[in-house]
Amino acid sequence: MIHYPRQIIAGLTLAGLSFIAGPAAWAAEPAPAPAATLAASRSQPDPLQWFKDARLGIFIHWGIYSEGKGSESWEFHDGKMPHDEYFAQAKMFTAANYHPEEWAALFKEAGARYAVLTSKHHDGFALWDTKLSKLNAVDGSPAGRDLVGPYCEAMRRAGLKVGLYFSHLDWSHPDYASILPPSAKPVRQPEHSNRWGYPQGAEDPAAWERFLKFHRGQLQELSSRFHPDLFWFDGDWERSAEQWRFKELRALLKGWDPKGILNSRMGGYGDYETPEQYIPLTPPDGPWEFCVTINDSWGYQKKDHNFKSVRQVVRLLAECANMGGNMLLDVGPHSDGSLQPEQVAVLKGLGRWTQKNTEALYGTDTGLPAGYFFGTSTLSRSRDTLYLFFFDKPMGPIALKGVRNQIRRISVLGGPEVSFTTNGGAPWLNMPGIVWMQLPESAIDPDATVIKVELEGPLDLATAPKKTAP
Numbered sequence: 001m002i003h004y005p006r007q008i009i010a011g012l013t014l015a016g017l018s019f020i021a022g023p024a025a026w027a028a029e030p031a032p033a034p035a036a037t038l039a040a041s042r043s044q045p046d047p048l049q050w051f052k053d054a055r056l057g058i059f060i061h062w063g064i065y066s067e068g069k070g071s072e073s074w075e076f077h078d079g080k081m082p083h084d085e086y087f088a089q090a091k092m093f094t095a096a097n098y099h100p101e102e103w104a105a106l107f108k109e110a111g112a113r114y115a116v117l118t119s120k121h122h123d124g125f126a127l128w129d130t131k132l133s134k135l136n137a138v139d140g141s142p143a144g145r146d147l148v149g150p151y152c153e154a155m156r157r158a159g160l161k162v163g164l165y166f167s168h169l170d171w172s173h174p175d176y177a178s179i180l181p182p183s184a185k186p187v188r189q190p191e192h193s194n195r196w197g198y199p200q201g202a203e204d205p206a207a208w209e210r211f212l213k214f215h216r217g218q219l220q221e222l223s224s225r226f227h228p229d230l231f232w233f234d235g236d237w238e239r240s241a242e243q244w245r246f247k248e249l250r251a252l253l254k255g256w257d258p259k260g261i262l263n264s265r266m267g268g269y270g271d272y273e274t275p276e277q278y279i280p281l282t283p284p285d286g287p288w289e290f291c292v293t294i295n296d297s298w299g300y301q302k303k304d305h306n307f308k309s310v311r312q313v314v315r316l317l318a319e320c321a322n323m324g325g326n327m328l329l330d331v332g333p334h335s336d337g338s339l340q341p342e343q344v345a346v347l348k349g350l351g352r353w354t355q356k357n358t359e360a361l362y363g364t365d366t367g368l369p370a371g372y373f374f375g376t377s378t379l380s381r382s383r384d385t386l387y388l389f390f391f392d393k394p395m396g397p398i399a400l401k402g403v404r405n406q407i408r409r410i411s412v413l414g415g416p417e418v419s420f421t422t423n424g425g426a427p428w429l430n431m432p433g434i435v436w437m438q439l440p441e442s443a444i445d446p447d448a449t450v451i452k453v454e455l456e457g458p459l460d461l462a463t464a465p466k467k468t469a470p
């Protein structure tokens with residue numbers, strides 16, 4: 001039986017949650033840390049370290065939209081499908097072939113170090129048996145069971161960190177959309193005939209308070225039951241950070257689980273940035289992760305066959321690694337839980353390459369700045385090994401410039417030695433010569449070739465001399 005939001009959420013009691021005795025229970029600002037506490041917390045291991053080393057995660061968009069007729073949530077938001085028809089898709093959400101241990105084995109084979117599952121998308125349908133709404137896999141679909149717990153267990157058993165995607169906004173909750181962002185006009189715009197498209201009517205602060213209790217309540221359920229290593233938030237854009245009270249939400253989440261990390265989609269109160277479907281052109285400050293679809297859709301869509309090739313995802317991953325970031329590659333399982341053969345093939349192909357080039361990827365630092373090598377690169381944490389990635393078949397020797405160190409050895413990762421010569425240089429300006437590397441044709445990798453350059457001592461780069469002539 002399919003339940004509809006207004007009927008089901010009315011009458012739900014939130015009283016069972018101890019922390020939500022009243023808004024004050026979460027409205028308290030975090031107390032400023034005394035100097036001693038701060039010093040102690042600084043000496044603790046960095047909770048983001050695993051994330052900074054991880055390089056590859058797999059994003060999973062799975063929900064009642066996964067029959068493949070249209071996109072996740074946006075389909076009714078954008079008026080392409082009526083809300084009831086969208087929710088009727090839940091009848092097909094069987095999870096009959098849901099084997100999270102198979103997902104975990106495949107993600108691990110691909111080279112992923114973490115995964116992120118949509119525990120609840122903007123449509124408000126939860127994959128766990130939330131007690132705060134009947135819109136969930138147990139009460140509202142033939143899957144009939146909690147799907148988040150088995151995923152968390154399977155990922156952990158395979159040694160992967162567990163991420164949970166959670167949409168702040170909930171387009172099916174009757175108390176949502178009751179409070180307008182400060183910039184909005186308090187009238188419904190006629191061109192948005194859909195209640196989910198834009199906030200309507202005047203602000204109802206009491207409804208917003210109820211919504212915030214519900215929102216915090218669901219997050220507390222997820223945190224206390226599944227202890228995710230990472231909360232991957234989304235849907236913060238329709239309200240301001242003050243309306244969402246993100247500062248106090250951060251304090252709440254960190255209080256429940258100090259080791260859990262948060263993405264930035266909480267009005268900037270998160271731990272790392274999430275550029276979506278584009279790779280930054282210059283290295284961002286701080287930790288970051290590029291999220292990208294394996295074809296053109298987040299959730300499974302029957303008509304979308306525009307899969308990226310293995311070469312393309314390898315290149316995207318190498319470009320992220322070059323700037324110290326991660327790639328979160330999205331797959332959309334079918335509503336029965338199975339992955340399309342095309343998705344599996346891309347992940348396996350990626351795995352062949354990541355397994356061969358492990359040491360050039362994980363736990364590495366940002367590579368060479370622009371101008372030293374015309375490809376992407378990474379640097380070992382010990383700073384004495386450079387990894388140079390290139391994507392095409394070279395037509396002649398490959399150049400590396402501006403490296404002052406003596407070179408101990410150059411080889412293809414997982415392959416033969418590379419011969420090299422050094423030409424030129426301007427010793428009077430401390431400018432090193434150009435290293436020319438001759439790559440054996442047999443060592444070229446069909447997806448991307450990685451050259452390992454072992455240096456004497458930590459990388460010492462020349463910078464532009466003040467004058468260019470002796």
Ligand code: GLC
Binds near residue numbers: 072276291298
């Ligand atoms: C976009 C899409 C949303 C998806 C998200 C993942 O915001 O609109 O559906 O879940 O990207 O980052």
